[in-house]
Amino acid sequence: MYGNPNKNNWTWHKRRLGFAFFFLVLLLVIGGMVQWLWNTVLPEVLPAKKLTYGQALGLLILCRILFGSFRFGYRGGSAFYKNPGNVRGKWLNMTEEERAAFKEQWKKRCEQR
Structure with missing residues (x-):
C-alpha cells in the first residue's frame, strides 16, 4: 500500500x-x-x-x-475533577438560583449529622 x-x-x-x-x-x-x-x-x-x-x-x-x-x-484526584459530567459539569450548568438551592440542601444534610 x-x-x-x-x-x-x-x-x-x-x-x-x-x-x-x-x-x-x-x-x-x-x-x-x-x-x-x-x-x-x-x-x-x-x-x-x-x-x-x-x-x-x-x-x-x-x-x-x-x-x-x-x-x-492522569493520577486520579477528587471525583469533582475526575468526571466533569458528574458533579462539576452539573455545577457549571446550574443557574444562580439552582446553586443556592443546592447549597441549602447540603447545609441541611450536614446539620443533621
Whole structure:
C-alpha cells in the first residue's frame, strides 16, 4: 500500500529503540541529579552520609515505587475533577438560583449529622 511494509516495521522498531534509549539516558541523568542534590544539601543540613551513584539510583527507584508508582499520565484526584459530567459539569450548568438551592440542601444534610 504505502511501500515496503518491512521498511515501516523497521522505522517503528527504530522509534521504540529511540524512546528506550531516551528513557534510559533520562533515568541516568535524574539519578545523577539525585546524587548531586543529596550530596550538596543533606550532609550540610542533617547528619547524612554522601551517596554513591548506585545508591542514588536505588533511592530514586525506591521513592518512585513507594510514592509514585510507575504509571504515567492522569493520577486520579477528587471525583469533582475526575468526571466533569458528574458533579462539576452539573455545577457549571446550574443557574444562580439552582446553586443556592443546592447549597441549602447540603447545609441541611450536614446539620443533621
